[in-house]
Amino acid sequence: MISEKNRWMDGGVDAYFFHEPLIFLRRRGAKRLDMNDSFLYQHSEKHIESLKKEGIELVIFHYHKGFGPELEEDEMPLTEKGIRRCRNKNIRTGVYIRIDNIITETFLNKIPEAENWLAVDSLKNNPYAIGLPQYFRKRVCLRNPGYRQYLEKIIKRAVKELDVDVIHFDGAWMGLESHSCQCDMCRKDFLDFLYQKYPDKTARKERFGYSDLNSIGLPHYYDDALSPFEMETISDPVMQEWIIFRCRSHSETMRTLAGYAREEAPSVVIEANYMCPSGGNLAYLQGVWDSWSIRELDAIWSETSDDAELCENGVLVSRARAFKKARTCSSMVFYIPNGELSWWEGIVFGNGAVRFKFNKSKFIPNPKFTKNYKKELINSKSAAEIAVLHSFSALAYNSRETHRSVVLMEQALLQSNIHFDIIFDEDLAELNNYKALVLPDVECLTNEQCAKIKGFVKNGGGVLATEKTSLFDEYRRERRDFALSDLFKISIENKNIENINTHCVFGKGRVAYLGGIVAGGKEEYTVKVLDWGDFGFTKKNWFLPENTNAIRNSINWIMNYDCPVDVYAPYTLLSNIEYNDKKFIIHLLNYDTNNKVYDLVVRIRKKLAGTTQAARLIIPGKKEKTINLINGNEKYELIIPEIEMYALVILDNI
Numbered sequence: 001m002i003s004e005k006n007r008w009m010d011g012g013v014d015a016y017f018f019h020e021p022l023i024f025l026r027r028r029g030a031k032r033l034d035m036n037d038s039f040l041y042q043h044s045e046k047h048i049e050s051l052k053k054e055g056i057e058l059v060i061f062h063y064h065k066g067f068g069p070e071l072e073e074d075e076m077p078l079t080e081k082g083i084r085r086c087r088n089k090n091i092r093t094g095v096y097i098r099i100d101n102i103i104t105e106t107f108l109n110k111i112p113e114a115e116n117w118l119a120v121d122s123l124k125n126n127p128y129a130i131g132l133p134q135y136f137r138k139r140v141c142l143r144n145p146g147y148r149q150y151l152e153k154i155i156k157r158a159v160k161e162l163d164v165d166v167i168h169f170d171g172a173w174m175g176l177e178s179h180s181c182q183c184d185m186c187r188k189d190f191l192d193f194l195y196q197k198y199p200d201k202t203a204r205k206e207r208f209g210y211s212d213l214n215s216i217g218l219p220h221y222y223d224d225a226l227s228p229f230e231m232e233t234i235s236d237p238v239m240q241e242w243i244i245f246r247c248r249s250h251s252e253t254m255r256t257l258a259g260y261a262r263e264e265a266p267s268v269v270i271e272a273n274y275m276c277p278s279g280g281n282l283a284y285l286q287g288v289w290d291s292w293s294i295r296e297l298d299a300i301w302s303e304t305s306d307d308a309e310l311c312e313n314g315v316l317v318s319r320a321r322a323f324k325k326a327r328t329c330s331s332m333v334f335y336i337p338n339g340e341l342s343w344w345e346g347i348v349f350g351n352g353a354v355r356f357k358f359n360k361s362k363f364i365p366n367p368k369f370t371k372n373y374k375k376e377l378i379n380s381k382s383a384a385e386i387a388v389l390h391s392f393s394a395l396a397y398n399s400r401e402t403h404r405s406v407v408l409m410e411q412a413l414l415q416s417n418i419h420f421d422i423i424f425d426e427d428l429a430e431l432n433n434y435k436a437l438v439l440p441d442v443e444c445l446t447n448e449q450c451a452k453i454k455g456f457v458k459n460g461g462g463v464l465a466t467e468k469t470s471l472f473d474e475y476r477r478e479r480r481d482f483a484l485s486d487l488f489k490i491s492i493e494n495k496n497i498e499n500i501n502t503h504c505v506f507g508k509g510r511v512a513y514l515g516g517i518v519a520g521g522k523e524e525y526t527v528k529v530l531d532w533g534d535f536g537f538t539k540k541n542w543f544l545p546e547n548t549n550a551i552r553n554s555i556n557w558i559m560n561y562d563c564p565v566d567v568y569a570p571y572t573l574l575s576n577i578e579y580n581d582k583k584f585i586i587h588l589l590n591y592d593t594n595n596k597v598y599d600l601v602v603r604i605r606k607k608l609a610g611t612t613q614a615a616r617l618i619i620p621g622k623k624e625k626t627i628n629l630i631n632g633n634e635k636y637e638l639i640i641p642e643i644e645m646y647a648l649v650i651l652d653n654i
């Protein structure tokens with residue numbers, strides 16, 4: 001559910017951005033001769049008018065790229081003019097602020113002391129923000145007080161003088177390993193962090209081997225040695241603590257920068273782009289843990305290439321995971337749809353999401369639908385009764401297997417239309433909001449977490465666990481046996497554990513254990529960063545697992561054969577269920593754009609429908625229809641005659 005102050009984004013927003021200042025476009029190298037003209041046109045009355053006609057409700061303007069004071073000032077009157085023109089037409093506005101780097105060749109002339117703000121890696125180099133050919137952009141230490149003071153002024157000015165609705169932070173990460181900032185201040189703060197966490201001498205000795213940590217080495221890499229992208233598991237205690245320190249620093253940075261803006265205007269939307277990829281170890285590589293950081297923000301930008309698509313090899317790609325993560329943290333997703341299917345995905349999974357027009361030919365909004373039905377979707381919450389756990393230690397200290405299992409489990413659930421939320425460690429406190437919990441190779445769990453999960457099942461909850469779930473503690477130290485061994489009724493001693501597929505009862509609840517998730521196609525782990533943020537178990541591996549049927553059966557078992565909604569669809573149609581005060585909502589999205597789906601059967605638990613006897617069927621471009629609910633044994637059934645791409649089913653007055 002979206003937070004109160006950001007309700008204007010709820011139900012979805014079509015948006016536009018031109019965030020690059022002319023100074024940057026020129027320095028980077030003009031791609032077109034008419035660049036100046038098109039840049040000026042962007043701010044013109046004519047252009048803003050055309051955006052308004054298209055239904056654009058938010059425009060993000062260039063504001064701060066990192067060239068330093070005065071240089072970008074030349075272009076500020078244009079930003080101001082554009083903002084004014086938007087406001088006159090009731091279009092909301094935002095500004096772009098790049099935070100992870102400065103263009104040293106100009107910046108240092110204006111503020112020489114900014115030399116001390118630069119990030120310093122383990123080889124004492126000032127790393128580039130992004131790769132070649134943009135060698136002129138150097139990373140800064142986001143924790144540096146001088147740099148923060150500078151950013152504070154920039155941020156406050158945008159909020160006070162330009163009165164914008166949105167602040168967009170770009171480059172919102174701690175910097176790619178092997179070039180994490182190890183400046184004197186970061187090093188000192190890390191040591192303080194260790195001493196605070198382990199005040200006791202014996203505890204330090206137990207964790208690190210010795211207790212005087214003052215000369216302890218930070219993770220160190222040579223460029224020609226092992227790439228951090230090839231580190232499969234991380235058991236070095238300093239590296240583990242360094243990952244925690246970096247991720248905590250990131251969420252603290254987000255909170256601090258957001259605070260500068262909120263001090264001036266509490267309702268301003270703070271959104272940050274850290275890509276939000278799925279399948280890669282972002283905690284280790286970029287110092288970002290979704291749960292800790294998203295909760296500090298009102299929105300995140302998902303800039304991965306996970307755009308909705310049914311690939312030729314049968315892989316179904318979706319951005320559903322980013323939408324689900326944001327939703328759990330009461331946040332929204334900003335993204336650039338690359339086509340009609342992708343645009344609808346924001347409606348289906350993302351509370352509507354904030355959809356940016358970038359490439360005109362690929363941005364296919366549906367203003368008629370937005371105008372007529374957006375209001376139906378506002379204030380909706382997930383109706384999922386199953387939660388999939390993303391646990392920090394399992395995903396931060398293992399860059400391969402655990403990510404693979406999470407992605408493939410979610411793929412099986414998505415394509416089987418088993419509706420689920422993604423939750424994080426802290427959400428286990430609210431576990432009773434769900435009927436079942438899925439633990440895809442959650443190899444690291446604390447004793448407390450295991451006790452919590454056991455209690456949940458004892459009282460009637462369901463658990464599906466796979467592979468090494470609970471075999472390790474929170475520092476990835478292997479136990480003699482699964483901590484949840486009595487729950488699974490399986491021991492690590494069991495032979496051929498990867499083939500085990502069992503269902504059992506524990507207390508009042510039900511448990512299923514699957515020894516393996518079988519690949520549905522040829523898997524390839526990507527060790528290089530591709531396409532901005534795509535690394536690890538990338539989308540090309542997202543084949544539907546071969547044992548998806550076993551996963552479905554296990555879910556049915558742990559849910560006591562009573563999922564709230566069953567959708568009898570091909571694997572290429574995904575769905576989502578939501579409710580608000582009086583409505584129950586089912587979104588259906590067909591990814592197979594070459595084949596329509598006919599006579600789709602949907603069964604709804606009777607209790608969810610209340611006294612309603614009919615549902616409204618809304619298909620874009622067609623007249624709204626009423627469909628009667630057919631009375632079955634435990635569920636109502638409704639049949640949708642034909643779905644081309646998107647269909648919306650609404651049960652009113654439940």
Ligand SMILES: [Zn+2]
Pocket residue numbers: 119120141142143144181182183184185186
């Ligand atoms: Zn630093």
